[in-house]
Structure formats: C-alpha cells, structure tokens
Amino acid sequence: MSTPTKEPPPSRRIADALRQAIERGEYSAGDKLPSERVLAATYESARNTAREAISILEAEGLLDVWHGKGAFVRPPARMIRLGANRYSHRLRIETGLSPFRAEAQRAGKTAHVEVPDIRRVKPPADVAERLGVPASRRSVVQRVNHYFADGEPVQIGVTYIPWVIAGGTVLATDATDPQSRFNSIYGEFEQLGHRLTKVREEITARMPRPDEVAMLRIPPGVPVIQVLHTGVDQDDQPFEITRFTMRADLNGLDYWLPIED
Amino acid sequence: MSTPTKEPPPSRRIADALRQAIERGEYSAGDKLPSERVLAATYESARNTAREAISILEAEGLLDVWHGKGAFVRPPARMIRLGANRYSHRLRIETGLSPFRAEAQRAGKTAHVEVPDIRRVKPPADVAERLGVPASRRSVVQRVNHYFADGEPVQIGVTYIPWVIAGGTVLATDATDPQSRFNSIYGEFEQLGHRLTKVREEITARMPRPDEVAMLRIPPGVPVIQVLHTGVDQDDQPFEITRFTMRADLNGLDYWLPIED
DNA sequence: CAGTGGTCTAGACCACTCA
DNA sequence: GAGTGGTCTAGACCACTGT
8 A cells, every 4th residue: 555645736746846956966056947937837827826836936045036037046145154262352453343244254245334323222021130130220322334245235134232331432422433443343342341251142043033034134034043143251241242133145154162071 | 394204004003003013012922903804994995905914913923813703812822941951961850851842841832753764874964064975975864853742743763873883783774762761862972981061052043945935833923943963972973863843832942152252 | 503614717917037 | 010928727646644
C-alpha cells in the first residue's frame, strides 16, 4: 500500500518546478524567469495560477520581481558582519570610526549615519526595565540613528540614555561632531565617566512592519534581525540601550564568546 | 501643491484597515477576523480581493489562518533564549543537561533531542575552511540533531567534527548516553582532550526553505535564525562546528560580550 | 449541514519598461 | 507600441471544521 501523497495543486507544482530549475542552475543569479503569460501557457493554466507560483518564490526570498520588467533570480548580497569588537575602545581611537562605519568599511562599503531625531521621551517597558529607570516618566533621551551603506539604508538604531546621564550634555542635543576622533557616542560616554566594559545583545528575527519596509526599502521575502543592545560600564551599571533593526540580507552578526568555566 | 500620494489599491486598503484594527486592539491575540466573504461584502469587493488582504497580513506574520476555521490574530510566542553560558562546563556538570535542554528548562518547556543521522561526509566549504580540513575528502563526521520543546520541533543542528578527532569514538557512531551526567557531546570532547574555551557564533536570518518549513512546521510569515557555531579548545584549535537553524518566533539569542580594550 | 478557507478560471484594465 | 507585472471581478468547485 503506497501512501497516496496528495499531489500539490498546479500553482505549487509550477513553483516547485521553477525552484528546482533554479537549484539545478538552469537559472542563475540575475537571470530572468519566463513571463507569467508564458508560464501559464507552458503549464496550461490561467495566468493567475502562474502568478501565484511566482509570488510563492518571491515570499521565499528567491526572486526579485520588477514591474514591467520581469522576475529575476535574486543574487546573494554582500553582508556587513557586525562583530563585538566594533565597540572596542582601541579600534575607535585608532580608526576614528564609529562601530558601524568600521564594520561597513571592512565589507568594502561606504557608510554614513544620520541622526534625524533626538528627544526626551518615556522609555518602552523593556528598555526601562534594563536601564532601571521609570517607564512612567520622560526619564530617557531617545536618539534615532539611520545607517546607510553605499547610500542604501541598512539599519535603524534607536538609542535610549537615562536622562540623569545625558541631561545637559551633547548626548541630549546633538549628533556627535563628525570631525572628532571620538566619532561615536561612546567617546562622549567615556568623558562622562562611563567606560564600556561589556555589552548584552538580545537577538531575534521577524518579518518587517510596513513602516520598516518603507524606511529600509526591504524587498519581499527578507526578514529583519532585531538586536536589543545594552551597554554596561565599569561599575556594572547599564548606561545605554539601543534597539537595532536591520535588513537580514545585508547584515549578519559575528561574535566571539569566551566560555566561563 | 500637495503631493498626490497615490492611494493604495483595495486589497492594501483592506489589509491596512485590518492591521490598524489589530494595532488598536479591536482584535486581540487569538481573535477571529471576519471571514473572507464578509470582508468582501463589507468593502464591496470580490472575495479574492479580501483574500489578498488576508494573505498580506499572513506574510507579515500577524495571522494564523486555518482552513475551515478562519483567520486569527497570532498570539506572541514564549521564546527560548539561548545564551552563551549554555556551553558552561560548570552548568553542564551541575545540571547534567545539554545546552539546549538547560535553556528550554529555563523557558518552562520540556525539551528532548533526537539524533536521526550520524555519518562520515565531505564538509561544506564554509565548514571545511573554519575547521582547517579538506573539503574534497570525507574529512568530517556529520551529526544531525533535532531539537524539540514541548514536543514541537524548534531547531535543527548539524554538527561537523574532524575525522581525526571523532574517528573511532562514540562521536562518530552514537548518540551520547542519555543517562550520563555528561549528557552533551562536550563531555565527550573533554575526555578527548578538547576543553571548550571560546565559541564563535555567526548569525543571520532568512526565510525558510520548503524542507525546513516541513521539518520545523514553520507557519507563514516566520523567518529562521541561522547560527554557524564554532567551538574552539584550549589550544585555540577549532574542533567542532554546528549549523543551527531555528524558528525565529520560538528562539532568541542572549549574549553577554566582554569588550576588549 | 452551513460556514470557512484553498484553488482555479477567463477575462479585463492599469502601470511600468524599453526600444 | 509591445511586453511585462499589478490588480480586480464573478463565478466555480474542492477540502476542512464545526454543529
């Protein structure tokens, strides 16, 4: 008795056939797939059925579909690899680069960062808990950062700093001086007596929200990596939290972790 | 002159309306949305148009759609938080738990692990490079692990161990003894003279492949987190690599990183 | 059984790209 | 202009869930 595995419907069968053709290398990165109308004729189905097949592969992240042009096999992207050493004091002093700039440079990309918004706000619950500040009052400064690589937006970072630390300093008012050798907020923290000794990074991934799709210009079938980053100083006090949201196709994390006994 | 921002087509408008209703709390986690036929009538469109709206939200990971039942607001899932301390020698000895079991227990879930396949193979290129073994020969043992939490598959791990280390040992042949206090392959490595002193974890995220969807029973709109894990011993030699693939809605990473000066 | 989602059809019109 | 994807319609039948 063979198990009568129900065969998939036409749209799945077309999708499977195309996926296998891609895997077998019959279509290479950048190649154009047959048009929806051609696929429909080939598989003797309605155009909508062929279209459904294409959209399945698009949601899997295999295709780039361009209105008026066609569907193309998505080429793998060069990734920025974010390591923990990007927070290194020495690296910052020697290169004069902020963490993101240093990593982008290593990936052969040109980076720039914009700080479109700085304001005093009530912190989100998870941030308040980790910083040990009240969620009910405007106890933190919020700094929004947009990160670009080769002109393309690749990350958003929202930093929260307790008002008791940032109040009255440039952290609460200005982007750091682009000319400074301390071209990172960590340079400012050091001058305020907070030396970064360890960080906590809580990582997860999910599909982007529509506003993130718009902001980061995220194509279909690409998730975001979310990192909740906590900076801790020499007195074991958390003094800064940043929530990073990054395109998963352009960013990866690369950590070396010592194993305590 | 106002910018005549083109208004979205009906399917997007329905999707936006439903998304906002969910965000405003008009539908809570677990609530059932109106049926496709009802939505179509409400918005005076064809059923397919309402259906398209539902599938947009499903791809965003907001809905669970059940054949014959309806579309429901997806509730947030309890996550297993995987920290680097799961590799701690002391934790392993004290609890007698493998890394995964220890973390699952902390999340209040019952864990079990299956090792469905152990064999000698040619390593993938990235693995060969990191282990310093030839990719052209069957230079590694490959161990496939399936991880379950509360009976649900949540992770796949494929471990590669150089044949020069694993050959002739239980690493090449058997699952570790479930009764042993060293219920983890790291116990075996220690007996072979490889003490884990640090790990490298290279992290990225992407949409799952169809085989991963089937194996991990991944719902639509849920990405996977991929971790390429390298274990390094007291002599700075990499002795083991595992490629983890995990459902991003059920798993997160939680690392504490010391910052070198 | 009624109600729900899953899939398909055949056709239409629009919007975009490229020669 | 020809070719492509984007969207919609109106209807049909199937498969699954519940009472």
